[in-house]
Amino acid sequence: MPDTIRAAVLSLGTEITSGIIKDTHGSFLGSELTALGLQVDRICQMSDEPHIIPAVRDLTARHQLLVITGGLGPTSDDLTREAIAEAAGISLVFDPELWERLKESFDLSKAEANRKQAIVPEGFHVVPNPNGTAPGIWGRVGDCLVCAMPGPPRELEPMFRDAIRGIISGEMGLTPLKELEASCFLIPEAMLEDVCKSHDDGTVRWRTRFQQYRISLYLAGGDVHRRRKYLEALKKSFGSQLVREGNFEAAFLVYEALRAQGKVLATAESCTGGMIGSMLTDIPGISEHYWGGFVTYANRAKAEELRIDPGLIDTQGAVSEEVALEMARGALSRAGVDISVAVSGVAGPGGGSPNKPVGTVWIAVATAEGNARAWRFDFGSRRSIIRRRAAVAALLLVELMLREPQRLDIVSHWHYS
């Protein structure tokens, strides 16, 4: 492993600096380059103007790697080639072979405008772009390796993964860090970061990526034993069902468990209003294992569709152990399936009471064998977060009931708030 290699990322585009579109390259490349073992010192977004020429000169003088995104298109404000050539003190040359290849790939009537895209700084290499017109380029400006890629993420991300990453590793003599990926459910971001920090022994580096229904956690560095030990410590802190090795959604865990046992699920949703069904049906091919469900948002729907005694709702409240269990049993028998899950909660902002404050959610799971169980959760105070956590928890409870029905008590050790 060589000494620390200092890298910079420069993304070009007035549509980024003016807020028309959001920069996504910074976090993508920051994360990818860090995973390669590089130290990313700065990430810059600049408007498409001649001031990028001194900026490229400055960045290549200060860093050993500069990754540029955008500015490779055919128009006059695409200045990446010029900036590299100026900074390196080299000329721009027309590459007739590249031009022929580009002409072959694109509509000829448009091709003349693309001629600029066959011009490269002298001595630079070309990287084909299967997803767009502008090829990537790479080469040296003084001691700095410069890699330039087109701006659209659907062109840049595959080009980085398929070509540029390997070029950087090869040119820099890097051995990419091995990573362990985990999927974290229900755990709030700040809590995950705090616990990651508390386990940090300086060898395993961690980074997170926030997704809609989970947080992806990447553990890099150290050796495989240390990474695994780190992950075990997190599992112990939060509960082993909430921190899982691998990259998947909670709905996929349910799909896998249903498929392994050849079983069919039905849902009954009140405060989540269809979110669990939506998450499950995001998986292609789940129709053999997901019958469908009941969105019983109004109490009348609970009574009519799931045949719950309106008196029970009146006495216990719709958000109660009894009603959640009846909803699950009702869905099970109405659908004639193997397992069902029901959710009823106070998602707020109104509707809370001292006994059942906003965030109170009851989730029940029932099986055709007659097993039924309900759990009470407190998912905080924000409607959108309460609903999302309730949906994820419901899926994890279905998986638990399918895979480890003898261990249902571990839910009380889940550490998520």
Added chain:
Amino acid sequence: MPDTIRAAVLSLGTEITSGIIKDTHGSFLGSELTALGLQVDRICQMSDEPHIIPAVRDLTARHQLLVITGGLGPTSDDLTREAIAEAAGISLVFDPELWERLKESFDLSKAEANRKQAIVPEGFHVVPNPNGTAPGIWGRVGDCLVCAMPGPPRELEPMFRDAIRGIISGEMGLTPLKELEASCFLIPEAMLEDVCKSHDDGTVRWRTRFQQYRISLYLAGGDVHRRRKYLEALKKSFGSQLVREGNFEAAFLVYEALRAQGKVLATAESCTGGMIGSMLTDIPGISEHYWGGFVTYANRAKAEELRIDPGLIDTQGAVSEEVALEMARGALSRAGVDISVAVSGVAGPGGGSPNKPVGTVWIAVATAEGNARAWRFDFGSRRSIIRRRAAVAALLLVELMLREPQRLDIVSHWHYS
């Protein structure tokens, strides 16, 4: 209006450059500063290291406004104050009054560590932070106005909106641009950008913000008539239901229409699997107007729950006008409500056929008065996009049926692909 004022944004944090967390300040501040009428030349994220000192010197020399985020905390790698003082050639002074205020607000046992947060560059002003410990600061470095805010978005965004934006306007003599906000439904991003560009007459500036189920469009500059004319042109291009003045989700339009007419809706979802219900129940207080729904993902569920003749599904296919209409009618009568909507489509990746390729979606709306209508859509080839567009279209169709049942034919003029 003064000449173009050139601005830069500098966000500090190794957790950003290493990809542990995503920078959100760049697009927030790029967008806000552009809306103020400034030209944002560059947005940089840098790791917390002494190299930020020359960077601040350089940025203050090149720009008339520098907004810094982060690096104001109490630890040794929080270097914003030092960098500003070095760049300006001024000293750092301890502000005893600020220190008293900070001590009052925070736990005293932790307070000693926060002492650094009462140190400010000489002559700089302090901006209170109601959402955290670190106050903001602002002042001049040469001719450049420098505003520094704490890094956490929940502290920065209110501080910018409540204080810093006004300070920048006042110090720079700006009149903030008036903006017209629109919500765009079903329209793919690239198509919206192309049409915005084609209407661009150089007076009205546009920027977009992509959200899960819509694109927010902001029109700024020009005068109110030009902005409105621009919006009318977009409405004409896409269909007036797809481009709406104001800031709301499609589900909210349905809620408003149901509330205005005192009506109740039920849903029947196949390929969207509960997404429409989930979008509707994201609105607090909708339970009076949303009964709930049926997630009939498996064909067996369609037959059992919505009493659809299995023979009809066999002959017409689950994705057909007839089955969509029967689903809507079934939901209407099962729920005993005023209006219902049903969705059945091929979300892919499998299941397509020459007559019904992936992306084919039938949506039907039925009312208690006996009005029923179905429409066929082609929502492209990606499962997640097909499902989201189908859900949004279903909501827009419910609104149309409620508000303008005599104009149902305009759907054929929707321009979304």
